[in-house]
Amino acid sequence: MKHLLFFSFILALVYSTFSNAQNNFSYIGVEQCVMCHKTEKQGSQLSIWQNSKHSKAYETLKTEKANQIAKEKGFTTPAVETNDCLKCHASGYNVDKAMLGKKFKVEDGVQCETCHGPGSAYKDMKIMKDRALAIQNGLIIHESLEKFCINCHNAESPTYTGFEFEEYWNQIKHYVPKN
Numbered sequence: 001m002k003h004l005l006f007f008s009f010i011l012a013l014v015y016s017t018f019s020n021a022q023n024n025f026s027y028i029g030v031e032q033c034v035m036c037h038k039t040e041k042q043g044s045q046l047s048i049w050q051n052s053k054h055s056k057a058y059e060t061l062k063t064e065k066a067n068q069i070a071k072e073k074g075f076t077t078p079a080v081e082t083n084d085c086l087k088c089h090a091s092g093y094n095v096d097k098a099m100l101g102k103k104f105k106v107e108d109g110v111q112c113e114t115c116h117g118p119g120s121a122y123k124d125m126k127i128m129k130d131r132a133l134a135i136q137n138g139l140i141i142h143e144s145l146e147k148f149c150i151n152c153h154n155a156e157s158p159t160y161t162g163f164e165f166e167e168y169w170n171q172i173k174h175y176v177p178k179n
């Protein structure tokens with residue numbers, strides 16, 4: 001019993017820390033990130049993302065096919081209004097609008113901040129240039145890229161047919177060129 005209580009306490013602590021962190025940082029939108037991550041010299045992150053299916057992930061939920069899938073899964077709402085679809089296809093849909101940057105668009109689907117964390121506090125040049133400081137301000141760095149992808153690319157996806165990390169990463173990687 002004692003152990004259980006202690007465990008619950010730790011859980012509550014972890015949870016409150018986590019949700020506080022979430023509350024402090026808000027989504028600002030792709031447009032805000034790509035002021036500095038757009039040109040060839042910077043690494044063409046904007047066009048790579050625009051040409052990837054991630055940028056269409058929300059729009060995909062508006063299709064007849066998506067609604068059909070949602071219906072077959074037993075959901076009574078259109079796919080684009082179903083949280084169990086949105087959770088892998090979008091960001092910010094479950095956030096109070098007042099907490100979202102003016103330029104943030106849920107329609108941008110799986111966007112920069114879906115993978116890198118809400119950017120309101122790390123977007124400034126001085127912070128961005130200092131990796132440790134950026135992380136303190138909400139930038140998420142992934143230890144294992146593959147593990148990160150599998151958060152969404154897994155059998156819970158109704159259309160899942162498998163995930164090949166190398167092949168998939170090659171389609172979306174967007175490195176800053178080293179000179």
Ligand code: HEC
Pocket residue numbers: 028029032033034035036037112113116118119120122123124125128129131141176
């Ligand atoms: C004012 C310019 C600016 C803005 C706005 C900006 N960045 Fe950056 N970002 C930089 C600079 C400069 C670096 C570090 C140098 C480099 O590698 O280009 C960087 C680095 C990064 C890195 C690499 C971090 C690392 O150490 O691995 C990521 C990821 C990133 N930015 C994502 C974003 C996202 C997402 C947004 C929007 C929420 C954003 N940036 C907005 C300038 C900016």
Ligand code: HEC
Pocket residue numbers: 053054056057058060087088089090110114115145146148149150151152153165167168169170171172
């Ligand atoms: C937040 C959830 C999420 C994460 C995390 C995620 N993806 Fe995706 N990904 C999606 C969704 C949703 C689609 C389908 C979009 C569509 O077709 O509308 C997709 C599609 C793709 C596609 C296109 C596949 C095809 O059918 O042509 C590639 C490639 C891809 N992702 C690579 C990756 C890689 C590599 C990672 C990890 C670095 C990753 N994704 C992380 C949600 C995610």
Ligand code: HEC
Pocket residue numbers: 060061063065066067069070073075079082084085086087088089151152153154156157158159160161162
């Ligand atoms: C666990 C994350 C996840 C959930 C939940 C999810 N999806 Fe997806 N969805 C993906 C990924 C990843 C892809 C890219 C292809 C693949 O691996 O299935 C995708 C692709 C799609 C596609 C395009 C596939 C094609 O071949 O045209 C549709 C349509 C779709 N999802 C609809 C839905 C609907 C509707 C729901 C809710 C009932 C849903 N998804 C829930 C992750 C998810």
Ligand code: HEC
Pocket residue numbers: 030033034037045046049054110111112113114115116142145148174175176177
């Ligand atoms: C599906 C998830 C996903 C999306 C969407 C995404 N990124 Fe990334 N990005 C990653 C991952 C994972 C890495 C880590 C690469 C590494 O460490 O090798 C990365 C790396 C970066 C880097 C650092 C590159 C380097 O050379 O170290 C920058 C800058 C960046 N992303 C900016 C952006 C911007 C801007 C957008 C939106 C236009 C964006 N990303 C969209 C997953 C994503």
